[in-house]
Amino acid sequence: MRDVAIVGVGSTQFGRAQWSLLKMMCEASHEAIQDASLGDRKIDAVFVANMGSARNNRMAGLASALVDRMNLYPAAAETIENGPASGASAFKMGFLGVASGFYDVVLVCGGERMREVNNLEATEFVSFLSHRYAEYVYGVTLPGLAALFARMYMERYGVTNEHLAMVAIKNHANGLLNRKAHIRDSITMEGILTGPDAINNNPWVSEPLRFYDCCPVSDGSSALILAPANLAKELCRKPVRVAGIGQGTDTHAVHERPDPTELTAVRIASQKAFHMAGLTPQDIGVAELHDAFTILEIAESEEAGFFPKGEGHKALERGETQINGRLPINPSGGLKARGHPVGNTGVSQLVELSLQLRGDAGKYQVPSRPKHGFTVNFGGFGNNVIATVLSEGV
């Protein structure tokens, strides 16, 4: 296998799209192509990540449409749907294409436009991820599954609603620094939890999770260009190497797991990614984790190996995951504030991580200038997870 590098990144503003899904994807792809200074070099293949275009936007075959709209023929094109892990899945396929020598230059583009339907329809469409007859029929939504998980976790490890609120406050504060973030508003502990008006500011979504424990419904597109390491220097001033990718799966129904508080797929994916990279969690200086719900940032930080099981919330208390802490988590604002266009999220996490490793993250640049970064892209409710390790330079 050849070494593979990210040689260009791009992203739209997250939030509510002003334009069609395809135009958003063109914008992000264009930014990535410009960033990569491809010159006359052709893109060999396009991998598009999306979860709901057929339902929400009445569009299918997005990759072919993107090739057409951007005049990239005769590039190969595939659309990849892997739930909320679609983004990292498309990235993985692109990586395999380049690593194997089958392609040289690959465009990976994630795009999701969920705000074309109302928020209840968006919640409903994401809940299709649950097990059809053992979960979905009972009316469970993703926040519902996260809540069932959160209560077990909180009761076992002493995690409180304050801890969950601390994740939200941290990520909102980070999002305030990211001009492309969906939510750019700070929140306070008094306002969302401890003050007398908090009960109405921050209502239950699914107990014990409140409104500010859940990520927003966002539109957004992100893109990146992959190339073999030996080409990377030519195409990019600051290439970022794809050091490791790992993937794990788990039971579809959350209740079927022997211990439903274990996110086994996160653990397996992380171990595989670290093994491939020849690194350990101690080598990582920045992480973008899949905080679709605040509890997940804490649980994933443990399963990935950054903190012992049941102690992620203590590291959070000590401020270790702040942007200037020992291991900054979600300096971009995470899914909580940057936004969660479901199928795109994996790509946007990798774009953010690349910016951090290049030192191009601007106001939310992690000051320690980390050499290695890590992402978790969490599909379903933890039944299909992809972890990635990126390293500075080639």
Place this chain on the structure above:
Amino acid sequence: MIDELEAMLRPPVLEMAPYPPKSIVLANGQTMVVRQASIDEVDAMLRIIQPVTWLNRDFYDIVSARLFAELLGWKKYRVRNEYCLVGTVNGELAGIVNGRMFDEQHGVSYHTLALKRGVRVGAHLFAAKMEHHIEYLKQDEVWIVAESPIGHRRWMIEYPLQTKFEVQHELGGAPSWVLTRDTYFKAKPRLVTGTRPVPPELLATSYPIREPDLQTMLVQIEDTLEARI
């Protein structure tokens, strides 16, 4: 002097107890003052609402256009027993709610318009409106209809309201739902918050009503930050 014809057109009004102002700390830590607005503040509000009447998003156009007309009707004495409550943050108008007394016992809820979106301004102000009808105007029940799915979810389901389909709501659309004293006091601990009295210096910040930056307001309304997966 009001001439004879005007006196006929101008309906007599019931005496209405004032709504004592309160303050609410929002999720972002900002403080919203909720207080009653007076007729001389109507023009200021109309100027702010007017651009929203063209915003075809989540029923903002219909709600703001009807609110515009109701406030104008109040100012020109064509709607009787009307009241209006406003929420202001740093003096800027964050939201408006209005309604009226149908008679001593029955109240009619008109509209709820959140101009600052994503921090539950609408939910807080609707709660204040119910508080006004039941606790200060001392009414037995409030008739309510929703014009948007968000409203239906918020009021009919969250409170929860009962149906009162035998009453045609004055807004002329769907038949009425009703908030009774009993439902109100059950929902109060969960939905009605705020602190009284408001310190005079804080209350002073809400006079006169200032307009929020138009572009920021329109973008916020379009963005509907409130949606969650």
Place this chain on the structure above:
Amino acid sequence: MARNIEAAKCVQCGKLHYPTHFYCPSCKGTKFQGVAIEGEGTLVTWTRSHVLPLDYSTMYITLGIVQMDMGVKVMGQLDVGTPQTGMRLRSRIGKVREIQGSDIKGLVFTAI
């Protein structure tokens, strides 16, 4: 009479599982015997879900994961005022949802 909700017992190795799989999770057997999910169990975790799919018009539904005495864990709706982790529950089959006008039956739990 409402149809049972069934777990599957592998004919080859006896492993009981729910929901069902094409291959047995322990021995890859493909023949199973249905076992009714019924009786009593213990509440593992629960939630009151307030943001609901479009077809619900109630304020919330209460959902839980229950460890059944008969051997499998299941998700079900709780018909319980104040649920508590660890409480004992009894299952029945009841209406849990309406999808496009038809009633969907599923597991509903009440306190013992």
